[in-house]
Amino acid sequence: MRADYTAVRAASLRVLDGEFVSLVGPTGCGKSTLLNLAAGLQAPTEGEVRIFGTPSSGLNASAGYLFQTDALFPWRTALDNVAIGLELRGVVREQARERAREWLQRVGLAAHATKYPHEMSGGMRKRAALAQMLILEPRMLLMDEPFSALDVQTRQLMENELLGLWAQARRCVLFVTHDLEEAIALSNRVVVLSAGPASHPIAEYEVDLPRPRDVQEIAMHPRFVELHRAIWSALKQEVMKAHGHAFL
Amino acid sequence: MDTRSSERRTSTRESPLWPWQVLLLLGLFVLWHVLTRTEILPPFFFGEPLQVLARIWDWFSTGRILPHLGVTLLETLLAFLLGTVLGLAAGLWLGLSPRAARLLDPYITAFNSMPRVILAPIFAVWFGLGIWSKVLLGVTLVFFIVFFSVYHGVREVSPVLLDNARMLGASRMQLLRHVYLPSAMGWVFASLHTSVGMAFVGAVVGEYLGSARGVGYLILQAEGVFDVNTVFAGVIVLTLAALLLDRLVTLLERRLMSWRPNAQDRGARS
Known part of the structure; x- marks a missing residue:
């Protein structure tokens, strides 16, 4: 990342407890920067990050982060990958593995506990990463285009599973994506970011679709179509700006 | 067709x-x-191949070669272990603290480009004609191979993996233990075949330049009396030992590095 690139400027974003918020915007608009600020992986040059009301500096200990690219430990099996967070917190290894086994079950990987990441498919690796994050029961989940590398079927499956897990324990989620349909299908609120540099939120949309949702079925809902049209009209201009009107 | x-x-x-x-x-x-x-x-x-083979047969059937071969292999093993541990530690340290790396950079370059075999007589003076002067020569050879592969490898640790470990709550020490060290083991293994060979070279050259035991010593003695057949026999025994060591390394690698995708899997994965 270039040090002098102002990805985000004067951006104010608030996520409520238990809320599922998606950030959409053109490429290079600083979606990941906002997420890294919330995670404490990057420090803001101006302004502050408040986590549940308290100003935060350094790593955000109450957050779990799901990365866009593979971030599993290649030398650990699926089981040990899920267990590592607990191990790092000083939980006895056997106990950590016991809890990890439960979580593997929950994400449907019970049969693949002894596999190494390179032996798993992309979808399996995502599931393992999800369990790795959720086992620590973080109060907020930060997700950076987590499913963008998956094929469409696997992706919809994972989205439904994510919704299921989220419904069991409603944590606040900040979900970054460039896929508007994914954003609407999953969220309570969709925030549109302007094109970078110096990107900032330009519009917010409440997603008042009924839950529980199925990502495939919800896309047929008339309200979904309506929201999609409204948000896309705002997003389209920014996408075009980002590409320097290359499409016109 | x-x-x-x-x-x-x-x-x-x-x-x-x-x-x-x-x-x-x-x-x-x-x-x-x-x-x-x-x-x-x-x-x-x-030399004459039949007499060379006869000499090798004689060595092994009477067992006379065994103490010599044992000493050479012991020196190799010690040089290899010490060199690897020191190289790993130094590689991790300098890889993780760029300031120290910049400070020591000219010295590392100098020591690495120096023909270190020249040090053998000095080590013999310092540590005597026993095994330690040979071990140390081997260590200076192995150290740099391991050091450079770890030192360069540290910079190639996936930043996403590091971020993930930090988000999962890893402290600085835990990052070293759970991310850098396992990654480093991969780089150490990548250089293992070369470094075992180098440890072997250190042992034999050390023996050749002054010792009372070892296969290198046998070769030196035989050269002294123009017994070319024995020289060749020694060389062949050393070659066989080197092949055996390389094989052992491969087995060890397969056992410890089972998490790494091999070529077959990589082709099958989509």
Whole structure:
């Protein structure tokens, strides 16, 4: 990342407890920067990050982060990958593995506990990463285009599973994506970011679709179509700006 | 056309190569034998393969070679272990603290480009003619191989993996233990074949330059009395030992690095 690139400027974003918020915007608009600020992986040059009301500096200990690219430990099996967070917190290894086994079950990987990441498919690796994050029961989940590398079927499956897990324990989620349909299908609120540099939120949309949702079925809902049209009209201009009107 | 070429491909895959490799070795021995027997090559300088083999047989059947071979292998093993541990530690340290790396950079370059075999007589003076002067020579050779692969490897640790470990709550020490060290083991193993070879070179060269035991010592003694056959026998024994060591490293690698995708899996994965 270039040090002098102002990805985000004067951006104010608030996520409520238990809320599922998606950030959409053109490429290079600083979606990941906002997420890294919330995670404490990057420090803001101006302004502050408040986590549940308290100003935060350094790593955000109450957050779990799901990365866009593979971030599993290649030398650990699926089981040990899920267990590592607990191990790092000083939980006895056997106990950590016991809890990890439960979580593997929950994400449907019970049969693949002894596999190494390179032996798993992309979808399996995502599931393992999800369990790795959720086992620590973080109060907020930060997700950076987590499913963008998956094929469409696997992706919809994972989205439904994510919704299921989220419904069991409603944590606040900040979900970054460039896929508007994914954003609407999953969220309570969709925030549109302007094109970078110096990107900032330009519009917010409440997603008042009924839950529980199925990502495939919800896309047929008339309200979904309506929201999609409204948000896309705002997003389209920014996408075009980002590409320097290359499409016109 | 197609079927024939695919048939040919399967047939090469099915027939193993080792009979041909053995045949090549036999052929070379026969050629050596014929050339020295017809005195196209003078046997005094080139030895005679049958006598070389007889000497090797004599060594092993009487067991006279074993203490010498044992010493050489012990020196190799110690040089390899010490060099690897020191190289790993130094590589991690300098890889993680760029300031120290910049400070020491000219010294590392200087020591690495210095022909360190020259140090052997000095080590002999410092540590005597026993095994430690040889071990130390081996260590100076192994150290840099391991050091450089770890030092460069540290910078290539996936930043996403580091971020993930930090988000999962890893402290600085835990990052070292759970991310850097396992990654480093991969780089150490990548250089393992070279470093075992170098440890072996250190041991033998050390023995050759001054010792009272070891295969290198045997070779030196034989050269002193122009016994070319024994020299060749020593060289062959050393070569076999080197092959054996390399094989052991491969087995160890397979056992410890099972998490790494091998070429077959990589091809199958989409």
